[in-house]
Amino acid sequence: MITSSEILETLHMIENEHLDVRTVTMGISLFDCCDPDPKVACRKIVDKICSKAEHLVSTGEQIEKEFGIPIINKRISVTPMAMIAAASKTEDYTCFAKAMQEAADRCGVNFIGGFSALVHKGFTDSDRKLIRSLPQALTETQNVCSSINVASTKAGINMDAVGMMGHTIKDLAYLTRDQGSIGCAKLVVFANVPEDNPFMAGAFHGVGEGECVINVGVSGPGVVKTALEKCDGDLSDVAETIKKTAFKITRMGQLVASEASRRLNVPFGIVDLSLAPTPAIGDSVAHILEEMGLEQCGAHGTTAALALLNDAVKKGGVMASSHVGGLSGAFIPVSEDAGMIRAAENGVLTLDKLEAMTAVCSVGLDMIAVPGDTSADILSAIIADEISIGVVNTKTTAVRIIPAYGKSVGDHVEFGGLLGTAPVMPVRNVSPAAFIARGGRIPAPMQSLKN
Amino acid sequence: MRAIIxxxxxxxxxxxxQVSASCTEANANIEDITQKVFDDLFVMVMxxxxxxxxxxxxEFVDRMTELGKINGLAIHTVHEEIFNAMHRI
Structure with a gap:
């Protein structure tokens, strides 16, 4: 029998510490939607998504109510669109993004991911068309997310793709200038992208996945911070406390994942063990690091604290779930984390420190606003730096950067909702143009030769 | 299946x-009650x-929540599994 104190502890986590399941994401294969006629392909895409995800939102809401655990987002990910659209005779892929938007609207989800291309070794013609269509496609849709994988430990870095992405991000920032260049918040550039990630903007349904799958992303920075408030031991005790808390959080995610899978009659894929912050007070990863003893996130020691946190979250979570995958680790999206926003405003948290932090946690330079006049070459070079960390360390890294049109250092960009507020951070304006212009491929590192 | 209120x-x-009457109305059988009053704070787990x-x-969840609202109480009704999942291996 569960004790009263255990029951009240769980309810307290949900009521006061923002414990929630961040996302239930349905992955849907679109391989059977290819068609030479883009209009036919788009119709097939909308029909397939709607038939599979028809009950996703209502089922999620039912689970929320019965189990008393909030499920913040219900989302959909699909096969990388460059693969599906390849069969269609068209140069402009915007229509495919619009089809994804229509399906998202009809299913009632708040994001749909998979307007994506995997170009880590090279481009197909379709990949190029998708990347060229990206600025328009993400401007003309609201809830479609895109990801481009430009590198992997096995293949090295496609620097031509890195170069293209700098220009794509600039164009997207310009086209969505009236909304704080928000288009860039829906585009992630990856190295070693996971194919089962439930979190946006990087979610897509990988080519090795089945027909349809349910992946769940947990959260709970507030719960970890509260647990640490009561821990006055050394760092071994801190790690132990985080592990126990992560275990509890992940068990919730596993329960919701199993229930959603059972009720929707769709196989369960993975639980993503992530600490995903929101701009809400008490839901910040930065505040966890500060609770460990740093005056402010970004101080010397931040990378070590984050390494401890990231490792303990995984160790605690892995036993709580039957299948773990996705990004699994602490997220550090600047605009979505109240503590990081403040640290960046104070100049304590810089782009360089964030880059170092990404070597020890999941994802990478995430939701970072830089001045609107930052050149495409500099954006590409920032991407190249971040991507190399992932490639050499055999981990996922990513860049979601917003060169906020018309804004300069000291300004803020308001995105609203979960995307939060981004203080514009300075970049070095020394030119990497000649390096980026060389293009080609950075060879795969020795770490790739494991056979 | 069981639920915790x-x-x-x-x-x-x-x-x-009042809570028991609502349970009776919905044909929910009460198996256990733990209840205490701390100073003026009433706490019950059912x-x-x-x-x-x-x-x-x-619908039962909504009715119980509504009963709480009318009487100025916080009433949560959830499946027992969530607590088992979190606190038992």
Missing amino acids: TVTGKDAVGIIA LVSIDGLSMKFT
Whole structure:
């Protein structure tokens, strides 16, 4: 029998510490939607998504109510669109993004991911068309997310793709200038992208996945911070406390994942063990690091604290779930984390420190606003730096950067909702143009030769 | 299947009676009650069987929440599994 104190502890986590399941994401294969006629392909895409995800939102809401655990987002990910659209005779892929938007609207989800291309070794013609269509496609849709994988430990870095992405991000920032260049918040550039990630903007349904799958992303920075408030031991005790808390959080995610899978009659894929912050007070990863003893996130020691946190979250979570995958680790999206926003405003948290932090946690330079006049070459070079960390360390890294049109250092960009507020951070304006212009491929590192 | 009902709020006459009456109305069988009053704060944890529920579980949840609102109490009704998942291996 569960004790009263255990029951009240769980309810307290949900009521006061923002414990929630961040996302239930349905992955849907679109391989059977290819068609030479883009209009036919788009119709097939909308029909397939709607038939599979028809009950996703209502089922999620039912689970929320019965189990008393909030499920913040219900989302959909699909096969990388460059693969599906390849069969269609068209140069402009915007229509495919619009089809994804229509399906998202009809299913009632708040994001749909998979307007994506995997170009880590090279481009197909379709990949190029998708990347060229990206600025328009993400401007003309609201809830479609895109990801481009430009590198992997096995293949090295496609620097031509890195170069293209700098220009794509600039164009997207310009086209969505009236909304704080928000288009860039829906585009992630990856190295070693996971194919089962439930979190946006990087979610897509990988080519090795089945027909349809349910992946769940947990959260709970507030719960970890509260647990640490009561821990006055050394760092071994801190790690132990985080592990126990992560275990509890992940068990919730596993329960919701199993229930959603059972009720929707769709196989369960993975639980993503992530600490995903929101701009809400008490839901910040930065505040966890500060609770460990740093005056402010970004101080010397931040990378070590984050390494401890990231490792303990995984160790605690892995036993709580039957299948773990996705990004699994602490997220550090600047605009979505109240503590990081403040640290960046104070100049304590810089782009360089964030880059170092990404070597020890999941994802990478995430939701970072830089001045609107930052050149495409500099954006590409920032991407190249971040991507190399992932490639050499055999981990996922990513860049979601917003060169906020018309804004300069000291300004803020308001995105609203979960995307939060981004203080514009300075970049070095020394030119990497000649390096980026060389293009080609950075060879795969020795770490790739494991056979 | 069983559900846990938690009731917290300012102590008053008849809280248990009202919650129990709502359970009876929905045909939820009360299996266990733990209840205490700290100073003026009423806290109760109730375990009920929902196998013979005369309505949908989600409707029962709404009714209990509403009962709480009317009486200035916080009433949460959730499946027992969530606590088992979190606290038992």
